[in-house]
Amino acid sequence: MKNIRVLVAKPGLDGHDRGAKVISRALRDAGMEVIYTGLRQTPEQIVETALQEDVDVVALSLLSGAHTYLFPRVVELLRKKGLGGILVIGGGVIPEADIPALKAVGVAEIFTPGASTAAVAEFIRNNAR
Amino acid sequence: MANETELAKLGQSLAAWQAKVEQGLAKFPERGSVAASRLYTPLDTAGIDYAADIGLPGEYPFTRGIQPTMYRARLWTMRQYAGFASAEESNRRYKYLLGQGQTGLSVAFDLPTQIGYDSDHPLARGEVGKVGVAIDSLADMEALFAGIPVDRVSTSMTINAPAAVLLAMYIAVGEKQGVAPASLSGTIQNDILKEYIARGTYIFPPKPSMRLITDTFAYCSEHIPKWNVISVGAYHIREAGSTAVQEVAFAFANAIAYIEAARAAGLKIDDFAPSISWIFTAHLDLFEEVAKFRAARRLWARIMKERFGAHDPKSQMLRFHVHTAGSVLTAQQPDNNTVRITWQALAAVLGGTQSLATCARDEAIGLPTEASARMALRTQQLLAHESGAADTVDPLAGSYYVESLTDSIERQAGEYIAKIDAIGGAPAAIEKGYIQREMADSAYRYQRDIETGVRTVVGVNRFVVSEPQAADFLQVDPAVGERQSERIAALRSRRDNARVAAALDALRREAAGGANLMPRLIDTVKTYATLGEICGVLREVFGEYKAEADI
Numbered sequence: 001m002k003n004i005r006v007l008v009a010k011p012g013l014d015g016h017d018r019g020a021k022v023i024s025r026a027l028r029d030a031g032m033e034v035i036y037t038g039l040r041q042t043p044e045q046i047v048e049t050a051l052q053e054d055v056d057v058v059a060l061s062l063l064s065g066a067h068t069y070l071f072p073r074v075v076e077l078l079r080k081k082g083l084g085g086i087l088v089i090g091g092g093v094i095p096e097a098d099i100p101a102l103k104a105v106g107v108a109e110i111f112t113p114g115a116s117t118a119a120v121a122e123f124i125r126n127n128a129r
Numbered sequence: 130m131a132n133e134t135e136l137a138k139l140g141q142s143l144a145a146w147q148a149k150v151e152q153g154l155a156k157f158p159e160r161g162s163v164a165a166s167r168l169y170t171p172l173d174t175a176g177i178d179y180a181a182d183i184g185l186p187g188e189y190p191f192t193r194g195i196q197p198t199m200y201r202a203r204l205w206t207m208r209q210y211a212g213f214a215s216a217e218e219s220n221r222r223y224k225y226l227l228g229q230g231q232t233g234l235s236v237a238f239d240l241p242t243q244i245g246y247d248s249d250h251p252l253a254r255g256e257v258g259k260v261g262v263a264i265d266s267l268a269d270m271e272a273l274f275a276g277i278p279v280d281r282v283s284t285s286m287t288i289n290a291p292a293a294v295l296l297a298m299y300i301a302v303g304e305k306q307g308v309a310p311a312s313l314s315g316t317i318q319n320d321i322l323k324e325y326i327a328r329g330t331y332i333f334p335p336k337p338s339m340r341l342i343t344d345t346f347a348y349c350s351e352h353i354p355k356w357n358v359i360s361v362g363a364y365h366i367r368e369a370g371s372t373a374v375q376e377v378a379f380a381f382a383n384a385i386a387y388i389e390a391a392r393a394a395g396l397k398i399d400d401f402a403p404s405i406s407w408i409f410t411a412h413l414d415l416f417e418e419v420a421k422f423r424a425a426r427r428l429w430a431r432i433m434k435e436r437f438g439a440h441d442p443k444s445q446m447l448r449f450h451v452h453t454a455g456s457v458l459t460a461q462q463p464d465n466n467t468v469r470i471t472w473q474a475l476a477a478v479l480g481g482t483q484s485l486a487t488c489a490r491d492e493a494i495g496l497p498t499e500a501s502a503r504m505a506l507r508t509q510q511l512l513a514h515e516s517g518a519a520d521t522v523d524p525l526a527g528s529y530y531v532e533s534l535t536d537s538i539e540r541q542a543g544e545y546i547a548k549i550d551a552i553g554g555a556p557a558a559i560e561k562g563y564i565q566r567e568m569a570d571s572a573y574r575y576q577r578d579i580e581t582g583v584r585t586v587v588g589v590n591r592f593v594v595s596e597p598q599a600a601d602f603l604q605v606d607p608a609v610g611e612r613q614s615e616r617i618a619a620l621r622s623r624r625d626n627a628r629v630a631a632a633l634d635a636l637r638r639e640a641a642g643g644a645n646l647m648p649r650l651i652d653t654v655k656t657y658a659t660l661g662e663i664c665g666v667l668r669e670v671f672g673e674y675k676a677e678a679d680i
Contacts, residue, residue: 013252018369021569034680036680039329040252068607095494096494097600112493113459114461
């Protein structure tokens with residue numbers, strides 16, 4: 001079976017990448033192929049990378065509060081490119097109150113502070129196409 | 130301090146005691162995850178020379194504190210980090226905090242401001258007013274400080290890549306209030322190297338960035354002597370996942386690079402070193418943190434004296450602000466955070482900080498409400514006035530454990546700095562990815578320890594309950610971005626645009642040359658050129674930094 005390919009992405013201007021790097025390593029240690037975008041990616045750049053790298057999962061990390069705009073935008077652009085099958089998950093400082101709206105637009109799961117990397121890996125394994 | 134015969138005797142009785150304890154371990158095993166030794170005795174501190182290594186407060190090497198009487202004379206400055214949405218809303222929060230007994234301001238800027246984009250820039254979408262206040266021009270800065278006399282409050286600004294521009298705006302605000310630059314006091318963070326490795330709000334490549342920093346050093350030493358021209362960020366290095374030793378070592382390595390750049394530009398060490406300040410974290414391990422602050426003071430004093438030949442005691446003193454660690458706060462059971470913050474703040478006080486910001490209990494969820502911001506300030510006031518922790522200078526000195534930890538942190542940080550020197554200094558070590566890798570390794574280890582249960586996080590991997598999250602956190606109105614964009618449009622239609630264009634042209638020419646840019650930046654902000662326009666010109670001339678995405 002082919003390895004699951006994950007794009008870990010930092011949308012927006014947030015510079016906090018400790019979580020994104022830890023998740024990247026943990027998913028790699030869990031046997032996945034991980035591409036990390038680095039900081040300051042526009043939704044357009046993330047979707048382009050997802051296309052180029054032929055990933056199964058896009059994992060968005062954001063701690064600035066801009067998730068309410070940026071996460072739905074990434075999902076929207078993926079669909080426009082015909083990449084609606086890609087599993088999109090998110091993590092960061094995200095209030096529970098914001099989660100239902102994100103899920104409604106197609107973000108499959110949101111992992112908040114305290115989530116274990118093992119839980120993230122398991123979710124991906126169970127839900128990636 | 131004991132003599133050799135006494136130490137030898139102690140060594141024998143300690144060995145016998147340890148043997149006895151070991152026998153009992155089968156029945157009463159120790160917890161496996163404890164890093165410290167079982168017991169600290171005079172044997173652990175026998176190598177310490179009191180006069181040379183610890184000394185007296187206010188005297189070299191400042192292990193016990195930088196002032197002779199510390200908090201007996203004047204309490205630390207209580208300086209809560211605040212800023213969100215618009216200048217008007219942040220201005221109201223500042224006045225509230227000052228009214229509650231806060232003694233200094235600390236401005237949080239939103240990400241577009243920190244990265245030099247106006248609120249109407251496409252990359253600013255979704256980010257305006259979120260992690261701090263949106264400042265697009267001098268008009269916003271005037272609104273931010275409306276009714277706050279800038280000669281009577283010290284203002285710290287968490288701003289790095291465009292620090293020179295925001296400082297120019299603050300100087301202009303002072304002028305409007307009738308306050309001369311020499312009467313302003315405060316701090317700009319102005320520490321770009323840690324942005325490349327830990328915080329991410331860089332704009333320009335290292336070389337022009339270092340020039341902007343050196344320009345502010347030179348300008349302030351001449352015109353704003355009370356201004357702290359840099360606040361070297363140890364905090365962010367730790368928050369990005371490094372250890373206590375790495376926090377000290379990597380921040381010191383960055384500071385050494387700034388000092389070397391300033392000296393290469395012809396500045397004399399004792400002319401600018403007194404205006405270097407610092408920001409450290411207060412993490413969870415109470416004693417390690419206290420030892421870290423003491424070790425950092427001693428090591429910095431030695432570096433300044435021995436490496437840079439600084440004679441002025443003010444150049445040798447490590448003056449620092451502490452912000453309690455945000456990364457250790459949990460979204461689960463947020464009331465627990467109030468307790469964590471209390472002992473983190475206690476560590477900062479026992480460690481002799483000059484100013485302190487305590488996180489609010491709800492920061493793992495979102496921005497603090499007014500009530501939780503007040504609780505965070507009250508935590509400091511309780512420590513200051515009720516706990517007794519501020520009543521004597523450096524109360525943990527002489528603890529075998531704390532002195533031994535102080536010694537070991539100083540030694541290990543020194544070894545790291547030597548390694549970085551061998552690579553060619555912090556800029557070279559950053560370019561090679563050495564510092565980033567060391568930090569990422571530590572961050573990963575820390576997370577592994579939580580997931581394997583080696584490290585307990587109450588409410589996260591033990592003592593877990595299932596409860597819905599409280600909904601009373603502060604939400605920034607999503608319309609703030611549109612309102613800021615409208616304000617910029619209105620500003621552009623009412624200002625003298627020919628004057629703005631001329632100022633930006635002059636800035637472009639001077640940026641391409643070698644003159645100190647501060648006077649030109651002050652002139653330019655006064656035309657109400659926007660931050661995005663000014664940084665746009667500097668981007669044209671200096672280029673932009675592109676980071677490697679290395680995991």
